[in-house]
Ligand SMILES: NC(=O)C1=CN([C@@H]2O[C@H](COP(=O)(O)OP(=O)(O)OC[C@H]3O[C@@H](n4cnc5c(N)ncnc54)[C@H](OP(=O)(O)O)[C@@H]3O)[C@@H](O)[C@H]2O)C=CC1
């Protein structure tokens with residue numbers, strides 16, 4: 001049985017009080033965005049148009065649809081994979097295995113949705129169900145996090161995450177206690193991070209596009225751009241699925257409410273905000289502006305993919321010809337840090353690319369409303385906070401070598417600015 005680890009790890013997110021506040025604030029923000037996106041004034045900072053009663057949130061059909069979706073994605077996860085990858089080394093020196101079949105799940109889902117639609121499945125009706133679907137997803141995230149918390153009570157100490165084991169139940173419930181909760185080969189965190197939420201996000205976007213076509217005769221150029229950009233982002237994440245195994249969510253963070261809610265509810269229902277906004281507030285977009293926005297997205301993607309691939313290639317095999325010529329700093333751990341190439345420009349070039357793409361996703365919505373820029377604002381805050389967390393961890397891991405890296409590459413995310 002796993003005892004709490006006491007307060008060895010420094011508390012994050014404002015400790016138990018901050019965690020308690022976020023437990024309420026995150027779902028409240030998501031519902032606020034869903035309600036405001038369909039209201040006339042669409043004011044991000046104004047009050048919601050109305051407070052929905054339980055009858056608007058609770059729907060057995062929505063719950064059934066949501067559980068069917070989770071079941072379908074779980075079944076696709078269990079299909080034979082083209083590759084089984086090993087994760088990072090764990091505290092007990094073992095490595096876990098992960099199926100690499102996320103892109104296959106995306107393609108099969110697209111085929112099933114295509115078949116369903118041609119057989120009469122009303123995809124365009126999905127936008128009307130977003131509120132009860134989001135409620136079902138939130139409910140599932142709470143219940144699932146409770147299950148994860150209980151499961152961690154009987155997990156061996158070596159299976160616990162460095163944070164999330166303070167002994168305070170609210171804080172630990174929020175942050176997550178166990179690092180890689182699994183039942184046999186089914187890894188809950190890895191599954192949730194990349195499948196139901198990310199694929200759900202593009203299906204919701206598609207449903208919004210279909211409904212726009214039903215309402216106005218054809219989808220708008222702005223809606224096409226938002227759908228295309230975000231499909232590229234999700235397709236890319238699933239194509240490079242193995243790379244997620246080195247992100248801090250998988251290697252460092254426990255699996256609790258923050259990630260369960262983030263993956264299952266926050267991602268599909270708030271990341272689709274631009275498409276939701278466009279359905280209810282059509283925006284004119286000319287070809288010249290659309291071309292500029294495409295260029296911004298292409299630059300963002302180039303930086304994001306270039307930086308992530310360079311680091312992943314280097315971590316997998318430093319003598320790979322694509323990275324062998326780059327300058328590095330040696331660290332006491334035996335691992336090296338890149339100081340040239342993308343990682344010599346700023347310390348988080350991948351965040352920079354991601355932020356440029358976030359801007360390109362909002363621009364098709366025009367500049368009359370702040371609401372479609374919510375993702376950009378939230379994401380900037382998330383990445384600044386994430387960068388600070390990563391910095392602390394790297395300083396702990398690499399000590400003097402990290403100081404040297406910071407001296408050689410002084411800017412964190414934006415060259416000459418931050
Ligand atoms: N859309 C979304 O909502 C979100 C997207 N993201 C995206 O996810 C991606 C992954 O982000 P994240 O997991 O935060 O972090 P990173 O992929 O940036 O990984 C950080 C790790 O990289 C290694 N590293 C840092 N500097 C160097 C260097 N110079 N040379 C070699 N290795 C280095 C360190 O680990 P080590 O040395 O141990 O290898 C460090 O802990 C990013 O592209 C981010 O934008 C992230 C959060 C949310």
Ligand SMILES: CC(C)CCC[C@@H](C)[C@H]1CC=C2C3=C(CC[C@@]21C)[C@@]1(C)CC[C@H](O)C(C)(C)[C@@H]1CC3
Nearest residue numbers: 026193194236237244247249258261262263266267
């Ligand atoms: C609800 C809270 C405010 C915070 C929740 C954060 C989560 C939504 C994000 C934490 C890290 C994420 C990553 C991606 C999606 C969002 C979450 C889960 C990612 C899967 C998106 C696609 C990228 O290509 C990626 C690099 C694979 C991302 C990994 C991190």
